[in-house]
Amino acid sequence: MEFYRAHILVCRGTGCTASGSEQVFEAFEKEIEKQGLSKEVKVLLTGCLGLCELGPNIIIYPEGTYYCKVKAEDVPEIVEEHLVKGRIVERLLYKERTTEERMRALTDINFYKRQKRIALRNCGLINPEVIEEYIANDGYRALAKVLTEMTPQQVIDEITKSGLRGRGGGGFPTGRKWQFAKDAPGDIKYVVCNGDEGDPGAFMDRSILEGDPHTVLEAMAIAGYAIGAKEGYIYVRAEYPLAVKRLEIAIEQARERGLLGKNILGTGFDFDIFLRLGSGAFVCGEETALLASIEGRRGEPRPRPPFPAVAGLWGKPTLINNVETFANIPPIILNGAEWFASIGTERSKGTKVFAIGGKINNTGLVEIPMGTTLREVIYEIGGGIPNGKQFKAVQTGGPSGGCIPASLLDMPIEFDTLTQAGSMMGSGGMIVMDEDTCMVDIAKFFLTFTQDESCGKCPPCRIGTKRMLEILERITNGEGREGDIELLETLAKSIKASALCGLGQTAPNPVLSTLRYFRDEYEAHIKEKRCPAGACKALITYEIIADKCKGCGLCVKVCPVSAITGERRQPHAINKEKCLKCNSCFERCPFGAIVKK
Amino acid sequence: MGLAVKKDPGLEEKLKKVDEMLEKYKGKKGVLLQVLQEAQSIVGYLPIEVQKRVAEALNVTLSEVYSTVTFYSFFNLKPKGKYQIRSCIGTACYVKGADKVLARLEQELGIKVGDTTDDLKFSLDACRCVGACGLAPVLIINDDVYGRVTPDKVPEILKNYE
Ligand SMILES: Cc1cc2nc3c(=O)[nH]c(=O)nc-3n(C[C@H](O)[C@H](O)[C@H](O)COP(=O)(O)O)c2cc1C
Numbered sequence: 053m054e055f056y057r058a059h060i061l062v063c064r065g066t067g068c069t070a071s072g073s074e075q076v077f078e079a080f081e082k083e084i085e086k087q088g089l090s091k092e093v094k095v096l097l098t099g100c101l102g103l104c105e106l107g108p109n110i111i112i113y114p115e116g117t118y119y120c121k122v123k124a125e126d127v128p129e130i131v132e133e134h135l136v137k138g139r140i141v142e143r144l145l146y147k148e149r150t151t152e153e154r155m156r157a158l159t160d161i162n163f164y165k166r167q168k169r170i171a172l173r174n175c176g177l178i179n180p181e182v183i184e185e186y187i188a189n190d191g192y193r194a195l196a197k198v199l200t201e202m203t204p205q206q207v208i209d210e211i212t213k214s215g216l217r218g219r220g221g222g223g224f225p226t227g228r229k230w231q232f233a234k235d236a237p238g239d240i241k242y243v244v245c246n247g248d249e250g251d252p253g254a255f256m257d258r259s260i261l262e263g264d265p266h267t268v269l270e271a272m273a274i275a276g277y278a279i280g281a282k283e284g285y286i287y288v289r290a291e292y293p294l295a296v297k298r299l300e301i302a303i304e305q306a307r308e309r310g311l312l313g314k315n316i317l318g319t320g321f322d323f324d325i326f327l328r329l330g331s332g333a334f335v336c337g338e339e340t341a342l343l344a345s346i347e348g349r350r351g352e353p354r355p356r357p358p359f360p361a362v363a364g365l366w367g368k369p370t371l372i373n374n375v376e377t378f379a380n381i382p383p384i385i386l387n388g389a390e391w392f393a394s395i396g397t398e399r400s401k402g403t404k405v406f407a408i409g410g411k412i413n414n415t416g417l418v419e420i421p422m423g424t425t426l427r428e429v430i431y432e433i434g435g436g437i438p439n440g441k442q443f444k445a446v447q448t449g450g451p452s453g454g455c456i457p458a459s460l461l462d463m464p465i466e467f468d469t470l471t472q473a474g475s476m477m478g479s480g481g482m483i484v485m486d487e488d489t490c491m492v493d494i495a496k497f498f499l500t501f502t503q504d505e506s507c508g509k510c511p512p513c514r515i516g517t518k519r520m521l522e523i524l525e526r527i528t529n530g531e532g533r534e535g536d537i538e539l540l541e542t543l544a545k546s547i548k549a550s551a552l553c554g555l556g557q558t559a560p561n562p563v564l565s566t567l568r569y570f571r572d573e574y575e576a577h578i579k580e581k582r583c584p585a586g587a588c589k590a591l592i593t594y595e596i597i598a599d600k601c602k603g604c605g606l607c608v609k610v611c612p613v614s615a616i617t618g619e620r621r622q623p624h625a626i627n628k629e630k631c632l633k634c635n636s637c638f639e640r641c642p643f644g645a646i647v648k649k
Numbered sequence: 650m651g652l653a654v655k656k657d658p659g660l661e662e663k664l665k666k667v668d669e670m671l672e673k674y675k676g677k678k679g680v681l682l683q684v685l686q687e688a689q690s691i692v693g694y695l696p697i698e699v700q701k702r703v704a705e706a707l708n709v710t711l712s713e714v715y716s717t718v719t720f721y722s723f724f725n726l727k728p729k730g731k732y733q734i735r736s737c738i739g740t741a742c743y744v745k746g747a748d749k750v751l752a753r754l755e756q757e758l759g760i761k762v763g764d765t766t767d768d769l770k771f772s773l774d775a776c777r778c779v780g781a782c783g784l785a786p787v788l789i790i791n792d793d794v795y796g797r798v799t800p801d802k803v804p805e806i807l808k809n810y811e
């Protein structure tokens with residue numbers, strides 16, 4: 053193998069690619085060539101590092117120097133200074149928000165220090181398109197171990213002892229599920245990986261598939277050995293083209309190396325994996341719908357039992373786990389169940405990956421030990437709320453979850469605590485909301501989503517969520533009536549009790565949780581026809597405060613309908629008849645002269 | 650529908666490619682979704698001519714094909730514009746004002762979400778989380794991704810596609 057004195061890792065995750073990391077990558081290749089360093093320095097691509105907001109991100113090894121917001125124009129300087137002269141390019145280092153200190157290593161910054169990376173252990177460290185890099189980082193060692201040293205039952209016992217629970221939302225004990233699938237009678241069985249990732253605002257599974265695809269392949273093969281399956285399917289969203297591409301490459305490379313296919317590692321064990329693309333239906337993330345979709349049909353859920361472990365794909369026993377669940381398997385096999393069980397809390401072991409987004413300084417992907425508090429995640433890792441605004445709520449569990457208020461910020465993150473708080477762990481979306489977010493509007497947002505995505509098979513979900521949505525639309529339009537809140541609650545209860553699948557059963561959660569913690573906001577809309585957050589269009593008007601207006605004219609430029617007029621350096625005014633309430637002027641005014649009433 | 654199809658001069662050629670593709674799947678079971686995905690990547694959408702061919706090749710009813718096509722939002726019944734705009738309205742983007750970006754797009758293009766401009770230049774769709782939440786609100790035009798979009802940046806962005 054060739055020896056390089058330095059490696060430049062350029063993040064080619066979705067976020068950084070969107071910010072232009074491909075150009076940065078090419079610029080490095082060109083510049084290294086130009087400086088005659090091709091034999092000494094290697095440029096590599098890698099998966100998401102987590103801090104997508106600061107992309108394009110790069111890391112230079114062996115020192116592990118982290119540079120953020122790197123542009124192609126910065127590349128010659130980095131090569132000249134860092135790689136030729138050995139001097140750090142200070143201005144591109146990450147600046148800690150609280151101390152203003154420039155940090156050199158990614159692992160030293162607050163965003164990283166509190167994380168514990170198990171599922172994401174290789175993301176951002178290896179080139180996901182090169183199997184050797186995965187192998188060099190213990191890859192496929194867990195598979196070799198189970199095939200040569202463990203019986204299928206020992207594998208399952210190890211997973212059971214680890215306390216791992218499903219990361220796809222439900223939190224079902226993984227070892228138990230594997231045992232059911234192993235015990236189910238039948239010669240033909242299947243392993244399925246759920247990579248549908250439907251929660252809008254979550255992208256952890258995508259990052260694992262893009263940044264470390266082999267870990268999922270290895271874990272599926274281990275599962276196949278444990279339950280007695282020879283075939284596996286990965287169901288991944290067609291909207292994730294990069295994940296699809298990386299998986300295709302990974303499967304091909306694993307087959308070439310004899311790590312998938314017939315007689316794996318000469319042990320006589322056969323296992324192969326195939327890809328199936330989802331086509332944009334949230335309900336297909338539900339396991340029975342997903343199986344129908346793999347079979348090429350409309351993805352409609354069916355009643356359980358029978359559970360897939362007994363009768364799944366083409367009627368055969370099928371083990372179905374989430375991407376992140378699988379990503380935890382190889383480390384558990386290699387480090388042992390006790391090691392894994394020592395992380396986290398009594399009833400929630402290990403770590404969880406969250407995609408933090410919304411009104412928070414550090415948006416991105418984090419993996420934290422279970423039991424970390426919401427406050428730690430939002431303030432210490434996430435760096436708090438931008439622009440000096442007040443925190444209002446954090447939403448977890450996506451369309452099935454709920455909004456958690458400030459009073460519960462010290463709650464440890466666990467499956468059970470989140471459920472008790474009226475939300476749920478879900479797949480890992482964590483959206484932070486500030487004082488400008490209207491909680492009735494958010495409830496409406498989620499209900500619009502579930503209403504759209506309801507497959508329509510059962511009336512409580514199809515009709516019930518529609519009724520609820522109509523009421524919420526009325527309330528946000530300033531036409532709420534006395535009794536609407538009670539009506540919402542009654543509808544919610546009956547939908548929860550009678551819907552066929554998880555989508556319907558959990559659809560009312562966003563409404564119920566906001567009613568529980570932010571009832572006053574509902575009441576303000578209904579009784580006073582007022583939106584306290586200033587978000588509901590029908591209930592606000594835009595005005596310019598003459599005293600504060602400097603007459604700079606910036607708002608005039610951004611108004612799409614020329615609703616703002618005024619002389620230069622004189623107070624301006626908004627024509628309310630014309631105004632579309634697009635909020636552009638409000639965001640543009642540098643003097644805070646525009647208010648929403 | 651008929652009119653829209655006439656506007657697609659390359660359709661005959663594409664239908665031939667669809668027929669070729671269908672050859673490898675003939676008689677196979679459980680492949681409807683894959684076949685539709687491939688057909689759409691060839692033609693760009695799934696007009697009735699394509700659906701009929703698929704039904705015939707896989708020996709399923711046209712109504713089964715149609716009900717599958719309409720179930721999944723990934724499939725288009727109508728041709729899309731030369732520039733396909735997808736505005737993310739996932740939660741992270743919504744909280745950061747994606748609804749206002751979408752409203753501005755509708756206003757600038759003079760079409761509603763789901764529609765295509767008469768000259769087949771732009772089509773506008775809302776999508777849910779493209780995995781770039783860190784850059785919210787996010788807008789995608791064909792393969793170009795725009796992050797931190799505000800309503801007043803919309804006209805400028807559209808200018809790149811004149
Ligand atoms: C409406 C609905 C959507 C779901 N979406 C997903 C999803 O996107 N990804 C996922 O892994 N599980 C999803 N699930 C959960 C799956 O049904 C299933 O429980 C999970 O894939 C099992 O894997 P696990 O035990 O490893 O979590 C969804 C469930 C419901 C009811």
Ligand code: SF4
Binds near residue numbers: 353510513552
């Ligand atoms: S609850 Fe909703 S999504 Fe689930 S089966 Fe019924 S209608 Fe379909």
Ligand code: SF4
Binds near residue numbers: 626631635637
């Ligand atoms: S809210 Fe929008 S439409 Fe109304 S005045 Fe401001 S910029 Fe113009």
Ligand code: SF4
Binds near residue numbers: 604640
């Ligand atoms: S941007 Fe603000 S200060 Fe400037 S003219 Fe408009 S309202 Fe007045």
Ligand code: FES
Binds near residue numbers: 067069104
């Ligand atoms: S995509 Fe580069 S850090 Fe997430």
Ligand code: FES
Binds near residue numbers: 252742778780
């Ligand atoms: S919510 Fe828009 S990119 Fe994730």
